[in-house]
Amino acid sequence: MFGKFKEKLKGWFKKSEEKAEETLKEEVKAVKKIEKIKKNIKEIAEPELEVKEKKEGKGVIKKLKEKFKFKITEQYFEEIFSDLELILLENNVAFEVAEKIKSDLKKELIGLEIKKEEVEEKIKETLKISLETLFPESFDLVEKVRKKQGLFVITFFGINGSGKTTTIAKIASLLQKNNLSCVLAASDTFRAASIEQLEKHANNLGIKIIKSKYGADPASVAFDAIKHASSRNISCVLVDTAGRMHTKQDLMREMEKISRVSKPDLKIFVAESITGNDAIEQAKIFNETVGIDAIILTKADVDERGGTAISISYITGKPILFLGTGQNYKDLEKFDKEKIIKSLGL
Ligand SMILES: Nc1nc2c(ncn2[C@@H]2O[C@H](COP(=O)(O)OP(=O)(O)O)[C@@H](O)[C@H]2O)c(=O)[nH]1
Ligand SMILES: [Mg+2]
Structure with missing residues (x-):
């Protein structure tokens, strides 16, 4: 993930x-100019100091350069951030989120005076916090x-091909490894071969697996699976659902009923x-229709x-609970925000 x-x-x-270096150079150049003018004035007024001033002049500029801090101006920020914004959007970051990141960075960075060598670290640190x-x-x-205490029911929603059925199998395998029993409900009675796949x-x-025939009421399949599991002290029921109906309203009505x-x-x-x-x-x-509680993102691999x-x-x-990282049962990674941030080199 995140290669590009x-x-x-x-x-x-x-x-x-x-x-930052460029801006700083410009500023140092301007200071140098002023120093030169000052020196010229002194040369005219006090020619006897000329030799001494020549020697010290270099030192003054050197000291100034060392001391000089780079100030993050609005102009610098806007120029730099417009590039970052593009990178964020190109890499699937939502516009609203890119805006939030921008406003966080802006608040923290504008007006800040730091050495130019510290610019990268400071921006990284601020981006990480954001x-x-x-x-x-x-x-x-x-x-x-x-x-x-008692049966735990999980329904999985999402459009066709998003990875619901595969993810259900991965979760079932994870629960099994943790000594938690489960039953699968084949409530996608719509898509060809979906029951066989599960x-x-x-x-x-x-x-x-509790199943019915294609075209059967998905909610009643879920109900049967729950009844079956309850009477057998099973820990969990995982309900598979369909992802595409004739219209969005049809799909949402069905999800609501399930x-x-x-x-x-x-x-x-x-x-x-x-x-x-x-x-x-x-x-x-x-989320607006059935009110989701959590997310699993598949195909992160x-x-x-x-x-x-x-x-x-x-x-x-x-919250994102897991990332799907492949087609095998073990390819389910617990979501870790710190890992994500680290993967971005922050
Ligand atoms: N590479 C990869 N493929 C996945 C992942 N999860 C699911 N798939 C594949 O995506 C396709 C659709 O998955 P499926 O579970 O049938 O989606 P559903 O229609 O939502 O039930 C299948 O070919 C899966 O093998 C994943 O995490 N990584
Ligand atoms: Mg499916």
Whole structure:
């Protein structure tokens, strides 16, 4: 993740420092000019001091240069930030988030006087603090399931192909490893082969699947799975859902009904990390309709940009629980904001 993004940022930090050096040189040049004028005046007024002044003159400029601090002006900030903004947007950071980062940096940096060698570090530090505020408090899924007295129900929402079914299998495997039993509900009764796909995972993992036929009411499949699990002391039910109906309203109505009937303890929105703003827009819609609790971002392994991971929580206010990092059951990484920030070279 972040391959491209990190490279671009690196280049940008270098440019920020070069620009600071350039500005500083201009200022030193101006000071030198003044010193020269002063010296000329002294030469005319006090020619006897000429030799002494020549010697000290160099020292004065040298001292000035050492002492000289670079001031981050609004102009410098705007010039530099317009490049950073472009890098953020190109790497799938949402516009709103890029604006927030800009305002955080602006508040902290403008008017600051620092040595030019400190410019890169200071901007990095400020950017890091700004990024840290983009992620809401998260929680441990396994612990949450374990702590619940009785059955824990999780519904998975998201559009077709976002990785719901694969992610459900990964979560089932994770729960299994933690000695928590589960049942899968094949509530995607819409998409061709979706039931068989989930069934294959269930067989691989040795987990019970509750299914019906294509076209059946998805909410009733979820209900049956919950009934089955409750009577057998199972820890968790994972409900798979469909991602595309004839219209968006149809899909949302169906998701609402599944929610109403299965009363999930947790509603997880699954989105592809690579889709950027599309994933964020979908998250907003699902959040408004069914009220999501958390997010899993899939295909992080093929995402060179990474901006979705930086933006989606800030926009929805919901934490990312995991990143999907491949097609195997083990390819599910617990989301760690510090790791994300480090991956960006900060
Ligand atoms: N590289 C990669 N592929 C994934 C990941 N998660 C899912 N996929 C693939 O994405 C495709 C769609 O996944 P699927 O679970 O069927 O999505 P659904 O339609 O939302 O149920 C499948 O080919 C999966 O193998 C992931 O984290 N990384
Ligand atoms: Mg599916």
